[in-house]
Amino acid sequence: MGASKQDREEDYTKSTRSKIKFAPLVVPRHRRLQTLAVFGWTIALPFSLGLFFLLCSIPLLWPIIIPYLIWILAIDQASVKGGRASKRIRGSRFWVWFVGFFPVSLIKTADLPPDRKYVFGYHPHGIIGMGAIANFGTEATGFSKLFPGLNPHLLTLASNFQIPLYRDFILSLGVCSVSMKSCQNILKQGPGSSLTIVVGGAAESLSARPGTADLTLKRRMGFIKLAMRQGADLVPVFSFGENDIFEQLSNERGTRLYKLQKRFQAAFGFTLPIFFGRGLFNYNVGILPYRHPIVSVVGRPIRVRQVDNPTMSQMEEVQAQYIVELKRIWDEYKDLHAQGRTRELTIIA
Template sequence: MDPTPATMMTNVKSTHPKFQIQAVDFLHIPRHRRLQTLAVTIWGFMVPICTGTFFMLCSFPVLWPLIIIYSLWAYTYDMSPRTGGRPKAWFRNLAFWRRFAEYYPQHLVKCQDLPADRPYVFGYHPHGIIGMGAFATFATESTGFSKAYPGIRPHLLTLTTNFHIPIYRDILLALGVCSVSKKSCSNILSQGPGSSITIVVGGAAESLSAHPGTADLTLLKRLGFIKIAIQHGADLVPVFAFGENDVFEQRKLKNDKGTTIYKLQKGFQALFGFTLPLFHGRGLFTYNFGLLPFRHPIISVIGRPIHVTKNPQPTKNEVEAIQRLYIEELMRVWNTYKDVYAPERTRELVLVA
């Protein structure tokens, strides 16, 4: 099959200006674009929205018994973040998520069918600033994952700290999002054929390299996800999201690794598990400065699977051999689609430690 839908993308050029502030003309914006922007704005500020709502509810004494029960259950007894979440098909199919994906827009390109007779580990690249493509593709049905791969149950993995935020944690669980801990990976992959996890391999370190027109992947020393796949006999599937690095602008620092800002960012990462890139996007009232992502297409190309033979105790040589096959397929995806979906790239894909 030819996985390149010519009608899907006729222009992958970013439309955001860089050299002057341009105000949004609300009077002439179509209704569907307003709804798309609203969806992205709400989701972008969902953490403070959920946190504020929780503390507002705490201001009503009549609700305290319910809040205490909820807190005890969520933070003591609920093991869902480590056992597959509580995914709800109707919630993953909400029109809200379709509006979210249409904003960029986001699309999924399938290279090959994946039989639902085995578990899978999807490796997502690049991380970008936030990982918008990973969320839309694997945590919602806005790009049609379940239709493309029937029988496969996707679970996007994220930091455990996200499940410490009240209400927000329940939204993530309803989308099937789970913790990225080793225990969580093992629990999900042990659920039998069709179970799958998606790991944004580059993590926080890679987000500091997320610049438009580039694809610097922190991958060469990332062997943990491959080892987990071998231990559970899960086929590995590389995913490359063209455009993920283009939806935000990040400040470029001269000699990044030697700057005080870089050292502070790495220290923050070591302490909290994530970092804070100095980035900006567009705003509600201007097109080229704010915290909303730019309207730039994100195309998630899901590659061919690397078959893995189960081995509970794989050797280092075995893990490295599978890694070479994984990188080979990832490079094939890049070389096949880069001229279609990344014509404005400033350099080729780079693998770093």
């Protein structure tokens, strides 16, 4: 099916910066709902903080707020013990609108029997990882139908679970901490347990630019060691279009901006790419992503033998198999889903 007139308008204005291109007054209702859903997810964290501080300004609520803070900071261990996923939240129509905005789709290339455990490696990180939350944090792209019997957990920074209200929202999506303790607890749940790690992390987000696929992978051995210790199969996932939904200010290696961002990352554990996209009511100025398809291809599983203390050579052997499968996905699907690429998939670090 060809792109609609509005889709073509948005694609055109993505490369037109001379003036603001406002959205027309008459837009189909479903498109408005899709934009509002993406806007809602984008502001979820700051909105949660703002709402919490507003509630704190009401003394009558302190008898509730104080125990809640004690609960999240000192008692609740859900983020490292498998989360608190809600089928109702994961299956909400909100996520159907969210997924429809881009749209996001999930492609299965091999069966994943539920009698095994799995570590999904998601690539690339992109600016925010919209495809990761759509495919592994919700049911809007049909994960459970494609891979019946698997219990998915998307992993994120442990610091996100110290943010009041926001933490409870992402816990309801099955999102858990990316700490080693959390990963081990999830995989110890037995056959069918799975987790998804956005392997490139903060470092890779600095390389996220339209038309490219620059991956930070060579020195990422933690998820390989985890899989080997737990006897979990490794499954590479490549999301075509993840790097195309935002643009980023030039920060090539060696520039002052790049060095500043790396110092920030070293100090706080994450970084802040200087990015831009579209707005709520315009097509070319704002912090919302562009409407660009994200196609996540789930590769063939790499069978991993359980080893309590894998050596570096053993991990490098498994990593080599993983990279071969990741490149196979790229080579097989790039001409269909990465037609606008400016260069081939590159492992930069």
